Amino acid sequence: MSLISEASGWIRPGGFPGGGVARGLAERDDTMKRVLALLSVAAGLIGLFNLTAAAADSRPIKIGAIFAQTGPAAALGAPEAKTAQMLVDRINAEGGVLGRKIALVLKDSGGSPEKAVSFVRQLIEEEQVLAILGPSTSGETMLIKPICEENRMILVSCAAAETIVKPLARYVFKTPQKDSQAVIWIYRTMKDAGITKIAVLSGNDGFGSAGKKQLEDLAVEHGITILANEVYDKQATDLTDVLTKVKGTPGVQAVVNWSIVPAQSIVAKNMKQIGLNVPLYQSHGFGNRKYAEQAGVAAEGILFPGSRLLVVDELPESHPQKAILARYKKDYESQFKEDASAFGGYAYDALAIVVEGIRRAGSTDREKVRDAIEGLTGFAAITGVFNFSATDHTGLDLDAFEMLTVKDGKFTIYRK
Numbered sequence: 001m002s003l004i005s006e007a008s009g010w011i012r013p014g015g016f017p018g019g020g021v022a023r024g025l026a027e028r029d030d031t032m033k034r035v036l037a038l039l040s041v042a043a044g045l046i047g048l049f050n051l052t053a054a055a056a057d058s059r060p061i062k063i064g065a066i067f068a069q070t071g072p073a074a075a076l077g078a079p080e081a082k083t084a085q086m087l088v089d090r091i092n093a094e095g096g097v098l099g100r101k102i103a104l105v106l107k108d109s110g111g112s113p114e115k116a117v118s119f120v121r122q123l124i125e126e127e128q129v130l131a132i133l134g135p136s137t138s139g140e141t142m143l144i145k146p147i148c149e150e151n152r153m154i155l156v157s158c159a160a161a162e163t164i165v166k167p168l169a170r171y172v173f174k175t176p177q178k179d180s181q182a183v184i185w186i187y188r189t190m191k192d193a194g195i196t197k198i199a200v201l202s203g204n205d206g207f208g209s210a211g212k213k214q215l216e217d218l219a220v221e222h223g224i225t226i227l228a229n230e231v232y233d234k235q236a237t238d239l240t241d242v243l244t245k246v247k248g249t250p251g252v253q254a255v256v257n258w259s260i261v262p263a264q265s266i267v268a269k270n271m272k273q274i275g276l277n278v279p280l281y282q283s284h285g286f287g288n289r290k291y292a293e294q295a296g297v298a299a300e301g302i303l304f305p306g307s308r309l310l311v312v313d314e315l316p317e318s319h320p321q322k323a324i325l326a327r328y329k330k331d332y333e334s335q336f337k338e339d340a341s342a343f344g345g346y347a348y349d350a351l352a353i354v355v356e357g358i359r360r361a362g363s364t365d366r367e368k369v370r371d372a373i374e375g376l377t378g379f380a381a382i383t384g385v386f387n388f389s390a391t392d393h394t395g396l397d398l399d400a401f402e403m404l405t406v407k408d409g410k411f412t413i414y415r416k
Contacts (some may be wrong), residue, residue: 020161048261051289054139058101061130061364062121063088063354066144067137067158067347073111075261077136078086080158081106081345083328084133087351090331099358110134117141117147124151130364133350134158134263136343139206154370156353158346162347163182173393174384176342177216177348177400179304182284185305185401186256187222192416195253195279199228199246201239201267203259208234211283221318227306236263239270247276252385254279266292272298279303283286284401287342303414305401306354307342309382310411311410320380328415345382352381 062184065084068077080244088104091369096102105127107119116135123129124147135141138161148155149169151283157164191197200215202208212231219226228249230242246252252378257267271280282304286292289310308315310327328348329365332340353373361368375396379386384400405414 002015005007012122015079021193021346035194036325058100059359060101061098062103062105062127063351064107064120064127064129064132065347066107066109066119066123066132066134066140067107067139068111068119068134071110071112073137073260075290075341075342076158077108077111079288079336079338080136080347082135083110083344083347083353085336086331087348091355097355100364102355105129109140111137111140113137113140113143116144117321120144120147120153120208122349124153128143128368130154130358130366131354133354135348137205137207141174142206145169148172150198152267152366154354154373155356156350156373158343158350161205161206162214162394163206163210168393169390171193172409173353173373173395174387175346175353175381175386176394176395177284177383178394179211179217179283181398181401182305183211183214183218183398184222184304184398185403186281187218187224189303189403190281191416192277193224194276196223197225197227197251197253197403198232200226200233201230201242201246201255201257201259201263203234203263204231205234205260207283207285208259215256215258225338230377232263234259234263237266239263239266240274242370243267243270243274243276247274250277254281256281256283258285260285261291262294265299268295268298268302284342289339289341291409292409292411299406299409302406304404306404306411307339307345307383308402309342310404311413313415320385321382325382339392342383349381349383351385353379 007227011404067081068074069081085104088102092101105123109115109119123132128180133156136158138159141157141159149171152171155172157174160179162179164174165172170233178183202212232239232242246255262283280302280401282302284305286304287306287310308321309325312329315322329340334342356376357369357373358364360372374388374390377387386395388395404411
């Protein structure tokens with residue numbers, strides 16, 4: 001007979017087994033005490049379970065980030081780190097997401113792929129983050145991409161190379177526009193200007209290699225002939241020898257440089273110094289006004305496909321990105337006393353996309369958040385309006401670019 005049935009039974013005529021009514025009543029009282037004690041323990045366990053669950057629900061949501069805050073790529077990573085922390089602070093001040101704060105676990109790779117690999121393992125194995133933002137460069141991203149995929153870790157890269165999402169990886173997304181889209185903008189602008197014969201320069205890093213391939217692959221389709229194709233060391237401080245070779249190549253009508261710092265400014269200055277007087281086109285990696293400042297007067301007239309953040313004041317009020325761009329620019333420049341750049345915008349978008357994925361999933365279950373990100377459409381952010389899908393983990397089309405130029409040391413929309 002169970003304790004419950006013992007306790008709830010009526011005293012039967014004839015008393016209890018083994019004795020009289022008094023003994024039966026005593027035994028029943030003892031049974032009831034044991035039942036109440038068990039119920040009390042059970043209630044305590046349930047309460048403890050509820051408290052534990054509540055405590056778990058109130059813990060911060062950990063999101064990792066790997067940015068090149070120092071080193072040669074600091075012009076990319078420093079504004080990314082500042083932006084990510086600024087946005088986390090704002091989200092937390094507004095109540096967090098799903099009622100929980102966000103904890104940003106930030107790592108400085110210095111632009112080193114080896115450090116990025118070490119940090120991604122720390123974030124996955126030790127910190128157990130929900131998702132990872134970054135890294136800043138394509139070379140770093142390509143090394144950690146398989147690690148994230150193997151560990152089913154959401155990665156939203158802030159690097160531009162198209163190979164980050166092509167071939168597609170289930171857990172890997174990126175926020176900068178595609179290399180191929182930047183090349184199409186450059187080639188179409190050249191066509192309008194009657195330019196068909198060019199020289200291509202590229203740095204020997206992941207970003208430079210990826211851009212070089214797209215420039216080569218799309219040239220014939222757009223009626224472009226590449227007469228010179230030079231690769232240089234990504235840390236070179238003088239490119240006079242390379243540009244002298246280009247100057248000696250008959251028929252070159254324009255130069256396309258595909259790199260990150262410091263070469264972007266050096267190419268412009270060296271072209272001016274040797275009298276290579278043809279238009280200079282840069283990649284979308286030129287989207288930081290510091291680069292134009294470093295090139296000085298040699299930057300005048302440079303053309304490149306860029307983020308609308310750089311020309312937000314020129315956008316009509318009806319533009320779907322206008323409000324978010326204006327707020328980000330104001331907040332960033334007020335807090336950090338420096339110009340907002342496209343790179344900071346990539347980090348803003350990466351964090352905003354993960355947070356929106358959490359909101360739409362209504363959960364911090366990684367699979368549900370991943371699915372929500374992949375299903376995200378019409379999401380207006382800094383770099384563009386994102387429309388992800390099962391076959392597109394960049395989510396941006398050609399319209400995410402504006403063709404920009406440098407005029408009087410400032411970026412402005414290029415007019416034909």
